[in-house]
Structure formats: C-alpha cells, structure tokens
Amino acid sequence: MSEPAPVAPTRDDDGDADLRSYAAIGDGRTMALVALDGRIDWLPLPGLNGVPAFCALLDADLGGYYGVRPVDDFTVTREYVGATNILATTFTTATGSMRLTDALNVGVAGRLPWVELARRVEGLTGTVPMRAVVMPGTALRTASPWLHDTVHGLVLRLDGLTLGVRAGEGTDVSTEDVSLRITFTATAGSRHVVGLVATEKEPLFLQPPAELDAGIDRTIDAWRAWSDQFSWDGPWQDQVHRSALVLKLLLYAPTGGMTAAATTSLPESTTAPKNWDYRFAWVRDTAYGLKALFRFGLREETHAAMSWMLRRVREHGPQPQIFYALDGSLPPAREQRTDAPGWRGIGPVVNGNAAADQLQLGIFGDLFTIVRLYVDHGHVLDTETGRVLAAIADLACDRWREPDAGMWELKENRHYVTSKLGAWEALTGAVRLAEVGQIPGDARRWQAEAEKIREWVQTEGWDENRQTYTWYPGSTELDASILLHAISGFERGDRMRSTIRALRDQLGSGPYLHRYSGMQRQEHAFAACSFWLVSALHLTGDRADARTLMDELVRVLPNDVGMMAEMVDPATGDFWGNLPQALSHLALVNAAITLADADGDSADGAAD
Structure with a gap:
C-alpha cells in the first residue's frame, strides 16, 4: 500500500470541517473526534452520553474545541499506531516537521476512573512553533464554562465537570477569557506533552504531565495486547481489523452495550430534517456485532454484550425495546431540542431519540439472533432467561400481525415485509433453542406461526x-433491508435474485444503495446497505460480483484512517450522518466474514 499524500486541512468559512476528515480515539467510555488539523471538535465527558464539553462539531461558535497545531501553514499525513486506537498525525511546515500522538489513556488495570486525554508532540526535523488551545464550550448552549484558580493552579469547570489542563516542561500557558493557550516550540528530537484530566461531580485527580505521557505508551501496549487476541486470517485484513477496533471503541465498557454511534444530530440530508441522537445501545447492532465478535475469538466482549442485553430484557420485558440508554435504563420517548445550530448550520441538535416507544417487529428477530448465536457457540442460558425468552416468543406469535414502524423507524405504521421476517426469524430461533433444551414453551406453536409468516410474505409481500x-x-416500492433475509436464510433463490436486480436498478448509485424508494431525493446512500448487498450477492450465487463490489467498497467508502459514517454522498464521497457508525462497520465486517466462509453459508444464520 502506498503512503498517503500530504494534504492541507481546510475548514469552511464558519469553521466546520468536512465529516470525512475525522478520526476517533476512545477509552471504552467516551470518544474524541480529531480533525485533520489536530483539533478535537467532539468530546463528551465523562461518557458518550455525558456533557459535550468540546462540541464545535455541532456549534462552531460556542461549542468549544481542543486544538494542537503548528502556528504556521502546514500539510498533514496521519495513521493509527499499528493495530491500536492511538492516532499519530505528522505536520510539515516550511521550517520543519513534528508528530502529534493522541490517546485517551487507560490505566494499569484497565479503564481509568477519570478521563485522561494525552497529546504528545515530538519534533522530527527543523523548528516548528506550536500552539494549543483548550476552549470548553457551552454544552450545546445549556451551560457556561468558567476558569477557577485553585491552590494547585487553574482548572476549568462546566456543568458538573472539572477539567485540569496539563502542560509539560518547555511550554508557556496563558489565559484568554475562559480558555487556556499553550505555546512551545518543537525541534528535532524534542518532546512535549499537553492534555487534560476530567471528572464529573467528584474530586479531580491531577495527573502530572509526565504521567500522561507515560500513559500513552501504556495505552498503546494495551491496544496491542487486545489486537493480539483478535483472530482473523481472511481477506481484507486491514479493513476488517480497523473496523473491529472501531467497534471496540463503540462497546460501552461500563455495561457492555454497543453504542450505535459516537455522536448526535449530524445531518443525513440538507433537504429534510433528519438529525438523530445515536448515543444509545440498539438491540439490532448488538445482534449483528456478536457474529463478528464470536468469529474474532473475543470472549469478554461477547459475554458482556450478551449478558447486558438479556438483563435489560428481563428488567424491562417482555416486549423487547428497540434500544436502551447506555446505563441500561429505558431512554426517554421524547427528544429535547437545543439551541445549537448544528454542523454547517443544519439543525436541529437533539438529545434523545423519539423512536424509543415505537413497535418494531424486527427487534424480536434481533434478540433471538443474539441468543441463538450464543448457544450455538457452546454456551448455556440460565433458567430465568429461558423463561423470559419463551414468553417473548409467545408474544411474537401474536404481535407479528400488527403494523409497525419498520426497521427504518418510520412515522407511519404499516405491514412492512421485513418486519414480518423479523418475527419469522425470532420464531425459528425460538424453535431451535427449544430443540436444544435452552428455553421452555410450546415449540409447535412457534413453528406453526413461523410457517404462517412465511406464507404471508410469499403471497402478500411478493409482486x-x-x-x-x-x-x-x-x-410498488422497494426496501433494501430485504437483503438481510438473504443473509438470515429466509430466501436465497430466484425471488431474491430478481429482487436484488431491481434494488440495484432502482436504488443503486454506483456501488452504493439507498435505503428505500424515494430516498434518492431526500438523503444520501446508506453505507450498510451496500455491504448487505455484498453478502446477499454472495449467498444467492453471484460470488464474483460480490467480491468485485466488496473490493470497490473497501477502497472508496472508509476515510484515510478507516472511519465510516452512516451515509455517503455517491457523487462526492462526502460523509453524512452520525459517525463512526456501528452499523456501517458491522456490515463491512460481516460481509467479509460471509465471503470468507468456504461454502458461503454461515451456520449461525445471523444477519449482517
């Protein structure tokens, strides 16, 4: 692979960077988005659902940021430090070059009880005057930051957060309003560290700068140790491993749930108000994620995600929820709008997701996919979970006849075909679990209702x-989510093949697919749909076309460091929607798994 060419990062007149310019770092609880120019424009604290202390991503004027960059004009190359989530950005100016290494540090025994952001600057050649700016924002215009002079120096406070800015030797620190300015000079062989530590409504442990610096190396070692446990010797090694590292960042370590994305309210469209909060754990994403986690030999993450989801079902059932808050509670059913203008002024900026109280039949299938995967990989359910799942299967027998909001969380309830197939997938999974003695209940009823659903789909859902x-x-309209049921095993014959041809003809744009009919006029292509198409092509026998499409997608869709958003503009390649998006990375990973299977048929039947 050739070395990337240096680029000169740009922002628009309002200070917004292109979404494709962002890389992610994280510690299992929160994530920072770092732009090409070294500016952190998104960092909620202490967790992803916490106070957005730095959120210029959604509020260029008042959102706040943490920038580290040369004073003079520069070009940039960047990469992750091997198989880690530590970002290294090399800046080159007319007078020299330096490297910025960014990490959200972990401790000796794992995640730290505070948040620790470390930014190391190493001089490579010549002389490079440097400037860092730490400017907390207004938390989406809901709070005001202030500087507090303590016995141990200045700290920043914002809505329950306490932030300690740390600057090592050879730096000069000054204040301007409620921001800190740090200046220093990078020379060949020099090393400086700047960073911050943060807590919420608790004392602040003020790490010495040298400890932040040492923490970067410790964190690199921790990520390398994790990657050493990662097992994948199939095709697209680099892209699969990078997506797995992104998914690891999205696994919320305090509970084990998988966050749908690290952000809220990044727009899907300029013509329709499609701004959503994805900082929740969707059952669907956890289901799709377990297939990859099992295949990669990752034990702790698999059990944590599985156990967390089943605890939520037992606690809040029997009707499974579409998603849960990251702490496991039920999310509010109403969105709260803020006064922040949004990325490039495309609002609204919201907290919460109104889809929380929808009926989505597909969630039944997602849940049973999780459990079936777990059992088929040699594990055992507890008695209480078995009883709850049997009750949920009985509920699916009745509720599949109702209209719902569908996978795409639409406002109008209808009898969506793929929703019925979600119930079919749940009931066939329940039959399987009963056959192997993992859940009680009347499997004959579940089998009979599954056959009724199959008949309904083949008659009512076929044109x-x-x-x-x-x-x-x-x-007469089409829905790309039908591809998931080539993957689930419902249909891989002539009907699915002809449907795939129609999808590509009517919803396709180059290698990409839109979600459903009419979306070409309202939003951009949905990244995951293209990878679902790869899997469906392979499973319906068009393996050469599947591999060709996969090769193209992994080449053009991720950005320079392997990140993917929810959507992509087929004409420009620009990212749209929240990022990094779990579903996009899951679809890439599971497409690679599907194509790598020797017989092209996954034994677990899980959706991608």
Whole structure:
C-alpha cells in the first residue's frame, strides 16, 4: 500500500470541517473526534452520553474545541499506531516537521476512573512553533464554562465537570477569557506533552504531565495486547481489523452495550430534517456485532454484550425495546431540542431519540439472533432467561400481525415485509433453542406461526408483475433491508435474485444503495446497505460480483484512517450522518466474514 499524500486541512468559512476528515480515539467510555488539523471538535465527558464539553462539531461558535497545531501553514499525513486506537498525525511546515500522538489513556488495570486525554508532540526535523488551545464550550448552549484558580493552579469547570489542563516542561500557558493557550516550540528530537484530566461531580485527580505521557505508551501496549487476541486470517485484513477496533471503541465498557454511534444530530440530508441522537445501545447492532465478535475469538466482549442485553430484557420485558440508554435504563420517548445550530448550520441538535416507544417487529428477530448465536457457540442460558425468552416468543406469535414502524423507524405504521421476517426469524430461533433444551414453551406453536409468516410474505409481500419483494402489501416500492433475509436464510433463490436486480436498478448509485424508494431525493446512500448487498450477492450465487463490489467498497467508502459514517454522498464521497457508525462497520465486517466462509453459508444464520 502506498503512503498517503500530504494534504492541507481546510475548514469552511464558519469553521466546520468536512465529516470525512475525522478520526476517533476512545477509552471504552467516551470518544474524541480529531480533525485533520489536530483539533478535537467532539468530546463528551465523562461518557458518550455525558456533557459535550468540546462540541464545535455541532456549534462552531460556542461549542468549544481542543486544538494542537503548528502556528504556521502546514500539510498533514496521519495513521493509527499499528493495530491500536492511538492516532499519530505528522505536520510539515516550511521550517520543519513534528508528530502529534493522541490517546485517551487507560490505566494499569484497565479503564481509568477519570478521563485522561494525552497529546504528545515530538519534533522530527527543523523548528516548528506550536500552539494549543483548550476552549470548553457551552454544552450545546445549556451551560457556561468558567476558569477557577485553585491552590494547585487553574482548572476549568462546566456543568458538573472539572477539567485540569496539563502542560509539560518547555511550554508557556496563558489565559484568554475562559480558555487556556499553550505555546512551545518543537525541534528535532524534542518532546512535549499537553492534555487534560476530567471528572464529573467528584474530586479531580491531577495527573502530572509526565504521567500522561507515560500513559500513552501504556495505552498503546494495551491496544496491542487486545489486537493480539483478535483472530482473523481472511481477506481484507486491514479493513476488517480497523473496523473491529472501531467497534471496540463503540462497546460501552461500563455495561457492555454497543453504542450505535459516537455522536448526535449530524445531518443525513440538507433537504429534510433528519438529525438523530445515536448515543444509545440498539438491540439490532448488538445482534449483528456478536457474529463478528464470536468469529474474532473475543470472549469478554461477547459475554458482556450478551449478558447486558438479556438483563435489560428481563428488567424491562417482555416486549423487547428497540434500544436502551447506555446505563441500561429505558431512554426517554421524547427528544429535547437545543439551541445549537448544528454542523454547517443544519439543525436541529437533539438529545434523545423519539423512536424509543415505537413497535418494531424486527427487534424480536434481533434478540433471538443474539441468543441463538450464543448457544450455538457452546454456551448455556440460565433458567430465568429461558423463561423470559419463551414468553417473548409467545408474544411474537401474536404481535407479528400488527403494523409497525419498520426497521427504518418510520412515522407511519404499516405491514412492512421485513418486519414480518423479523418475527419469522425470532420464531425459528425460538424453535431451535427449544430443540436444544435452552428455553421452555410450546415449540409447535412457534413453528406453526413461523410457517404462517412465511406464507404471508410469499403471497402478500411478493409482486408477481414486477418479480420483487415489496416494501409492504400493495406497494410498488422497494426496501433494501430485504437483503438481510438473504443473509438470515429466509430466501436465497430466484425471488431474491430478481429482487436484488431491481434494488440495484432502482436504488443503486454506483456501488452504493439507498435505503428505500424515494430516498434518492431526500438523503444520501446508506453505507450498510451496500455491504448487505455484498453478502446477499454472495449467498444467492453471484460470488464474483460480490467480491468485485466488496473490493470497490473497501477502497472508496472508509476515510484515510478507516472511519465510516452512516451515509455517503455517491457523487462526492462526502460523509453524512452520525459517525463512526456501528452499523456501517458491522456490515463491512460481516460481509467479509460471509465471503470468507468456504461454502458461503454461515451456520449461525445471523444477519449482517
């Protein structure tokens, strides 16, 4: 692979950077998004659902940021430090070059009880005057930061947060309003560290700068140790491993749930108000993630995600929720809008997600996919969980006949075909679990209802004239989520093949797919759909086309460091929607797994 060419980072007139310019670092509880120019424009504290202390990403004027960059004009190259989530950015100016290494540090025994951001600057050649700016924002215009002079120096406070800025020897620190300015000079062989430590509503442990610096090396070692446990010898090694590292960042370490994305309210469109908060744990994403985690031989993450999800179901059931708050509680059913303008002024900026109280039948299938995967990999359910799952299977027998909001969380409830297939997947999974003695209940009823769903889909969900599965009965429109049921094993024959051809013809744009009919006029292509297409092509026999498409997607869709957002503009390659997006990375990983299977058929039947 050739070395990336240096680029000169740019921002628009309002100070917003292109979404494709961001890389992510994290510690298992929160994530920072670092732009090409070395500026952190998104960092909620202490966790992803916490106070957005630095959120210029959504509020260029008042959001706040933490920048480290040369004073003079520069070009940039960057990469992660091997198989880690530590970012290294090399800046080159007319007078020299230096490297910025960014880490959210971990401790000797794992995640630290405070948040510790370390930024190391190493001089490479010549002389490079440097400037760092630590400017906390207004937490989406809900709070005001202030500087507090303590016996141990200045700290920043914001809405319950206490932030201690740490600057090592050879730096000069000054204040301007409620920000800190740090200046120093990088020369060949020099080494400086700047960073911060943060807590919420608790005392602040003020780490010495040298400890932050040492923490970077410790954190590199920790990520390398994790990657050493990662097992994948299939194709697209680099892309699969990088996506796995992104997914590890999105696994919320305090509970084990998988966060859908690190951000809120990044727009999917300029023409429709499609701004959502994805800082929640979707059952769907956890289900899709377990297939990859099992295949990669990752034990702790698999059990943590599985156990966390089943605890939530027992606590809040029997109707499974679409998603849960990261602490396991039920999320609020209403969004709260803020006054922040949004990325490039495309609001609204919201906290919460109104889809929380929707009926989505697909969630039944997602839940049973998780459990079936777990059991098929040699593990055992506890008695209480078995009883709850049997009750959920009984509930699916009744509720599949109801209209719902569908996978795409739409406002109008209909009899969406893929929703019925989610119930079918749940009931066939329940039958399997009963057969192996893991759940009690009447498996004959579950089997009978599964057959009724199959008959309904084959008659009500099939358009004989157009030779496609439809979005819902009577509709002539298409829904790309039908691809998931080539993957689930429901249909891999002529009907699915003709539907795939229609999807590519009507929803395709180059290698990309839109979610469903009409979206070409409202939003950009949905990244995961293209990878679902790869898997579906392979599983319906078009393996050469699947591999060709996969090769193209891994080349053009991720950014320079392997990040993917929710959506992509087919014309420009620009990112849209929240990022990094778990579903996009999960779809890439599971497409690679599907194509790597010798017989092209995954024994666990899990969706990608």
